[in-house]
Each structure stands twice: as structure tokens, then as C-alpha cells.
Amino acid sequence: MERExxxxxxxxxxxxxxxxxxxxxxxxxxxxxxxxKELEYERGLWRxxxxxTGYFRAPGxxxxxxxxxxxxxxxYGGTGQLExxxxxxxxxxxxxxxxxxxxxxxxxxxxxxxxxxxxWKYSFKLIxxxxxxxxxxxxxxxxxxxxxxxxxxxxx
Numbered sequence: 001m002e003r004e005x006x007x008x009x010x011x012x013x014x015x016x017x018x019x020x021x022x023x024x025x026x027x028x029x030x031x032x033x034x035x036x037k038e039l040e041y042e043r044g045l046w047r048x049x050x051x052x053t054g055y056f057r058a059p060g061x062x063x064x065x066x067x068x069x070x071x072x073x074x075x076y077g078g079t080g081q082l083e084x085x086x087x088x089x090x091x092x093x094x095x096x097x098x099x100x101x102x103x104x105x106x107x108x109x110x111x112x113x114x115x116x117x118x119x120w121k122y123s124f125k126l127i128x129x130x131x132x133x134x135x136x137x138x139x140x141x142x143x144x145x146x147x148x149x150x151x152x153x154x155x156x
Contacts, residue, residue: 009046010072011131014064014108017041017048023100036060056081056089062154072131074109074154076138085147092140092148095120099140110138110152119143124152132156 001009020026021039031038031051038051045067052060059077063070081089099111099122107113107124108131115122121141128135133155140148 006066007131010064010066011105011108013043013046013048014072014131015103015105016043017046017064018103018108019101021048021050022052023097025097052076054080056086072154072156074152076110076150076152078151079149081148082146085142085145088142088147091120092142095122096140096148109134109136109154129155 020041026039029038029040036051036053041048047065050062052058057080062074064072099115102112102115111122111124124138126136136152138150
């Protein structure tokens with residue numbers, strides 16, 4: 001399969017699978033790593049496995065498999081819920097799920113570049129790269145206060 005066609009299929013699968021797993025309240029599967037929660041989605045030759053641990057700070061990794069082999073990964077973690085805002089972690093993560101459901105093929109990493117509802121705002125900044133090798137940062141604001149942030153990196 002030619003590279004550009006394969007990358008296009010990968011990107012569309014990432015978007016599709018994102019709408020079927022954590023952000024969509026997908027069912028957890030038996031974790032491969034002790035102490036982690038994991039979700040999985042499969043279609044044809046493609047499979048996504050999302051693995052994360054923790055709550056206030058929930059570092060994790062998403063792996064896309066093609067024909068049973070790891071083909072793409074994305075790791076996310078870092079600060080998570082900022083100190084002093086632990087009391088709003090549930091609505092923060094609920095809003096994060098809404099934002100992640102808005103992922104698009106033009107920005108197939110976490111959520112869209114910008115998303116807002118009521119007094120919540122989400123942003124994803126691609127610092128460098130593309131789907132083959134990238135570094136980005138996401139943040140959530142409640143009003144004017146930053147309440148959550150993570151670093152995202154990955155690639156083929």
C-alpha cells in the first residue's frame with residue numbers, strides 16, 4: 001500500500017477509534033499492564049489500545065496496531081489536573097471527553113485546536129511535527145483559570 005494512502009487510513013482510523021473508546025465512555029478491557037485501565041477498538045486490519053493510570057494525573061499511551069503490529073503511538077501525561085482544582089476533576093474530565101469527541105482528520109491527536117462550551121475552553125497546540133512525529137500540548141480552562149494541562153507526543 002502506498003505511504004500516503006496508508007497514512008490517510010491511519011488518520012481516519014484514529015478519529016473513528018477515538019469516538020469509540022475513552023471519550024465515548026467505551027467499555028474497558030482486561031489490562032495488559034497491572035494498575036492501568038485499558039480500552040480497545042478494532043476494525044479490519046486496524047486496532048487501537050488506549051492504556052492509562054491514575055485520576056488527577058492520568059498518564060497514558062494510545063497504540064494503533066496494523067495487521068497485529070504496532071504502527072503508531074501517542075503518549076500523554078504531565079501535570080494533569082492543576083493543584084487547587086482537584087474539586088472540579090469530574091466536570092473537567094467530562095468536558096475533556098466532549099472535546100476529544102471533536103477530533104478531526106486535520107488534527108488527529110487529541111482534541112481540536114479550540115473547543116468551548118459554557119465557561120469551559122479546550123485548546124490543543126501542535127508544537128511541532130505531524131502525525132508521523134509530533135509534540136503538542138493540551139489545556140483546559142474554566143473561565144479564565146487554567147485547570148488542566150498535558151503534554152502529548154508520538155508518531156510512527
